Amino acid sequence: MKIEMISTGEEVLSGQIVDTNAAWFANVLMDNGLELQRRTTVGDRMEDLIDIFQERSKQADVILINGGLGPTTDDLSAEAAAAAMGVNLVEHTGWLEHLEGWFANRGRIMPESNYKQCLLPDSAILVDNPVGSAPGFRLKLNNAWLFFTPGVPYEFKRMVEEQFLVFVRETFGVTDPTRLAKLVTLGHGESTLADQLTALPVPPGITLGYRPSPPIVEIKVFARGSAGIQAMGDYVFQVKEALGNAIVTDRFASIAEEVHTLLVEQQQTLAIAESCTGGMLTSQLVDFAGSSDYLLGGLVTYANATKESILGVATDTLAARGAVSLETAAEMAIGARRQLGSHFALATTGIAGPDGGTDDKPVGLVVIALCDGEHCWVQAVRLVNRTRSLVRIMSCAVAHDMLRRRLLGENPIVDYPFIERRDMQVLNSS
Amino acid sequence: MKIEMISTGEEVLSGQIVDTNAAWFANVLMDNGLELQRRTTVGDRMEDLIDIFQERSKQADVILINGGLGPTTDDLSAEAAAAAMGVNLVEHTGWLEHLEGWFANRGRIMPESNYKQCLLPDSAILVDNPVGSAPGFRLKLNNAWLFFTPGVPYEFKRMVEEQFLVFVRETFGVTDPTRLAKLVTLGHGESTLADQLTALPVPPGITLGYRPSPPIVEIKVFARGSAGIQAMGDYVFQVKEALGNAIVTDRFASIAEEVHTLLVEQQQTLAIAESCTGGMLTSQLVDFAGSSDYLLGGLVTYANATKESILGVATDTLAARGAVSLETAAEMAIGARRQLGSHFALATTGIAGPDGGTDDKPVGLVVIALCDGEHCWVQAVRLVNRTRSLVRIMSCAVAHDMLRRRLLGENPIVDYPFIERRDMQVLNSS
Numbered sequence: 001m002k003i004e005m006i007s008t009g010e011e012v013l014s015g016q017i018v019d020t021n022a023a024w025f026a027n028v029l030m031d032n033g034l035e036l037q038r039r040t041t042v043g044d045r046m047e048d049l050i051d052i053f054q055e056r057s058k059q060a061d062v063i064l065i066n067g068g069l070g071p072t073t074d075d076l077s078a079e080a081a082a083a084a085m086g087v088n089l090v091e092h093t094g095w096l097e098h099l100e101g102w103f104a105n106r107g108r109i110m111p112e113s114n115y116k117q118c119l120l121p122d123s124a125i126l127v128d129n130p131v132g133s134a135p136g137f138r139l140k141l142n143n144a145w146l147f148f149t150p151g152v153p154y155e156f157k158r159m160v161e162e163q164f165l166v167f168v169r170e171t172f173g174v175t176d177p178t179r180l181a182k183l184v185t186l187g188h189g190e191s192t193l194a195d196q197l198t199a200l201p202v203p204p205g206i207t208l209g210y211r212p213s214p215p216i217v218e219i220k221v222f223a224r225g226s227a228g229i230q231a232m233g234d235y236v237f238q239v240k241e242a243l244g245n246a247i248v249t250d251r252f253a254s255i256a257e258e259v260h261t262l263l264v265e266q267q268q269t270l271a272i273a274e275s276c277t278g279g280m281l282t283s284q285l286v287d288f289a290g291s292s293d294y295l296l297g298g299l300v301t302y303a304n305a306t307k308e309s310i311l312g313v314a315t316d317t318l319a320a321r322g323a324v325s326l327e328t329a330a331e332m333a334i335g336a337r338r339q340l341g342s343h344f345a346l347a348t349t350g351i352a353g354p355d356g357g358t359d360d361k362p363v364g365l366v367v368i369a370l371c372d373g374e375h376c377w378v379q380a381v382r383l384v385n386r387t388r389s390l391v392r393i394m395s396c397a398v399a400h401d402m403l404r405r406r407l408l409g410e411n412p413i414v415d416y417p418f419i420e421r422r423d424m425q426v427l428n429s430s
Numbered sequence: 431m432k433i434e435m436i437s438t439g440e441e442v443l444s445g446q447i448v449d450t451n452a453a454w455f456a457n458v459l460m461d462n463g464l465e466l467q468r469r470t471t472v473g474d475r476m477e478d479l480i481d482i483f484q485e486r487s488k489q490a491d492v493i494l495i496n497g498g499l500g501p502t503t504d505d506l507s508a509e510a511a512a513a514a515m516g517v518n519l520v521e522h523t524g525w526l527e528h529l530e531g532w533f534a535n536r537g538r539i540m541p542e543s544n545y546k547q548c549l550l551p552d553s554a555i556l557v558d559n560p561v562g563s564a565p566g567f568r569l570k571l572n573n574a575w576l577f578f579t580p581g582v583p584y585e586f587k588r589m590v591e592e593q594f595l596v597f598v599r600e601t602f603g604v605t606d607p608t609r610l611a612k613l614v615t616l617g618h619g620e621s622t623l624a625d626q627l628t629a630l631p632v633p634p635g636i637t638l639g640y641r642p643s644p645p646i647v648e649i650k651v652f653a654r655g656s657a658g659i660q661a662m663g664d665y666v667f668q669v670k671e672a673l674g675n676a677i678v679t680d681r682f683a684s685i686a687e688e689v690h691t692l693l694v695e696q697q698q699t700l701a702i703a704e705s706c707t708g709g710m711l712t713s714q715l716v717d718f719a720g721s722s723d724y725l726l727g728g729l730v731t732y733a734n735a736t737k738e739s740i741l742g743v744a745t746d747t748l749a750a751r752g753a754v755s756l757e758t759a760a761e762m763a764i765g766a767r768r769q770l771g772s773h774f775a776l777a778t779t780g781i782a783g784p785d786g787g788t789d790d791k792p793v794g795l796v797v798i799a800l801c802d803g804e805h806c807w808v809q810a811v812r813l814v815n816r817t818r819s820l821v822r823i824m825s826c827a828v829a830h831d832m833l834r835r836r837l838l839g840e841n842p843i844v845d846y847p848f849i850e851r852r853d854m855q856v857l858n859s860s
Binding site for chain 2 (some may be wrong): 010011013014019022023026027029030035036038039040041043045048052070071072073074111112113131133152154189190192194195198205207208209210211212220222244252272274275276278279280281282283285286287289291292295296297298299300301302303305306309310313339340341352353354355360385387388389392
């Protein structure tokens with residue numbers, strides 16, 4: 001079965017928004033053992049829409065179309081589908097009553113523009129939208145079933161999960177099983193990882209892929225068919241052996257989620273002091289429900305005066321060593337831990353850029369500290385040729401990785417071949 | 431001229447990553463008065479790559495191909511291009527010397543796998559990559575110029591800006607001028623905005639579009655050709671008049687950037703106290719270089735004990751009113767402002783979910799406070815049917831909007847038709 005997707009909308013094609021629906025859809029297909037073969041993106045232009053419906057419906061078996069079902073003038077999907085079919089748009093009385101009722105229940109009159117959403121191509125089958133005003137619909141054109149869905153993400157997702165997948169399973173039966181394992185690495189390059197794995201024969205039914213997505217490089221092991229799935233466990237084990245401590249998590253998509261889970265599992269608490277990362281280190285943990293169990297607080301002390309007043313960093317340290325120094329980072333971590341009474345504390349201070357660097361302390365220099373009740377591990381790394389945003393993202397990854405290693409009883413400071421370390425120190429934290 | 435893009439890679443097609451290169455590329459085209467007509471995404475499968483190169487090269491004039499130039503086994507673009515052309519891959523001696531020299535300068539030997547990146551389709555023209563190991567190349571197939579670029583974002587972007595655009599301009603000349611204006615709205619729905627604008631005739635050459643992207647809905651005014659560009663200024667002015675205070679910025683993509691700029695322009699300082707937003711409110715400002723000029727600190731006080739010790743929230747207030755209350759939010763803001771000595775302070779406290787709600791204080795209830803030296807404005811909003819992440823994102827938008835309005839001398843608390851307000855209060859902040 002050939003599944004394709006057509007994303008519509010000037011705002012997707014023109015890059016005003018990133019097509020997260022498309023990424024989500026392909027992921028869900030894979031989780032269900034289905035595979036997307038092609039995705040096409042076109043704008044809100046009537047002739048382009050009609051062309052693409054005609055063209056792809058001759059090649060594919062089922063096509064998920066996303067977007068263009070809203071109430072405004074640039075929403076053209078239903079009209080284009082009718083034109084491609086050579087039929088008229090007709091009023092769907094059931095949906096009109098549903099919409100009028102929905103507005104009436106909220107004490108409002110249905111806006112004029114929503115009437116448009118009750119017009120579907122003649123003979124199209126309505127696909128219920130339980131959470132929005134735009135109904136979906138499906139129709140058969142040439143060789144393919146076209147399945148139309150709205151662009152609003154939570155409406156789209158509900159309709160795919162509750163209706164599209166059911167429709168595909170019932171209409172086409174099940175295909176070859178697939179499975180995907182992901183190993184996240186930090187501080188290594190795609191080509192050096194690949195070189196470390198060339199000696200390892202890839203079993204039939206297994207595909208190996210690399211996805212560099214700063215701060216990490218993800219290694220993907222795809223298995224297709226029963227041979228692949230059978231070989232998978234053993235092969236993944238060998239890959240892990242070969243890569244050793246380059247792998248920072250094999251169960252989550254990010255280091256932050258691994259740290260979150262370890263803190264919850266081990267019932268340990270954390271305090272965070274941030275300068276250049278500016279709340280990002282804290283926010284990456286608050287992303288996960290349950291972070292309130294261990295995260296006692298995050299103190300973004302951007303100004304030197306705040307480092308003194310909130311964290312108790314010594315005026316002398318700031319004067320003698322500067323805000324970006326091993327000593328200041330250590331005092332920030334120790335101060336945050338003391339202030340909040342946590343088991344662990346992380347601190348970052350650095351020069352995110354694009355300005356503010358000196359010869360001695362260039363843009364991209366970041367100092368990261370981790371302390372527990374006994375020790376404070378501090379390292380200064382230099383992140384060259386990175387944007388402001390990327391300096392902050394990489395710094396958070398290294399900080400979380402230090403805590404992750406400490407929680408696993410390993411040395412928090414390790415060599416990352418692709419991250420330059422300028423300096424390091426292990427101090428007493430008292 | 432018909433410009434298309436082909437994004438390659440299993441990881442893009444299968445949704446393991448979101449195709450931010452594609453969004454960026456389309457945006458840059460538009461900035462240069464060029465228009466993308468279609469974008470196709472295919473996986474790393476040899477036959478699919480050959481098919482799509484053959485097929486689209488018959489329709490388009492120029493095709494930007496992204497990805498598949500890396501050193502690993504799943505990088506197939508050069509091989510597929512050679513097969514589509516019916517030519518061999520040949521070693522590019524110049525690039526081989528360049529790569530060997532690059533590694534030698536760093537005291538390393540070129541990894542075996544990088545040799546692959548020196549093989550280009552016979553007769554292809556090398557496109558220099560000034561910042562990476564994968565060279566680009568271009569070749570003519572059927573009707574189209576195919577322009578191959580690597581997937582690593584900063585390599586891709588440099589090559590598009592420095593080489594692709596120059597190539598297109600020189601080869602095809604200039605097209606119709608286009609221009610785009612964006613108006614960002616908060617707290618209104620796409621259809622209610624559209625209804626408010628239906629009375630306003632859209633001039634020839636102008637297209638009106640809506641982009642809902644929580645927390646905002648963006649209104650886009652596209653102008654094409656000289657008639658459109660001439661009519662634009664006046665039409666945008668009328669749209670602004672019609673929408674009034676629904677518009678939260680007409681010069682930036684986010685409310686945070688507007689707030690950042692106003693704080694810099696007015697030389698005012700800010701302190702932030704966050705509970706449920708967990709560092710996001712602070713981090714959204716630190717995203718912008720120069721935020722250190724006004725952002726004295728951000729205090730993420732997740733635990734009640736931290737709200738007391740760091741911000742000085744009264745034990746009685748927390749006991750009598752709870753952590754999510756107008757009183758606690760006000761004391762958080764007032765405490766942060768006093769602690770850090772800023773002109774303004776923002777505070778958030780709420781229940782981001784998915785758990786932790788009660789009948790009285792349900793999931794999605796968030797209290798937001800803004801104070802200056804005289805007043806503290808506090809409002810409780812209820813964000814229903816939103817994910818944890820979206821509750822946090824919407825809360826940050828409302829908080830930043832309150833500060834934005836205060837900086838413009840307006841009332842910080844306004845009615846948002848699409849955001850339910852439960853309660854509000856204006857207190858003395860001393």
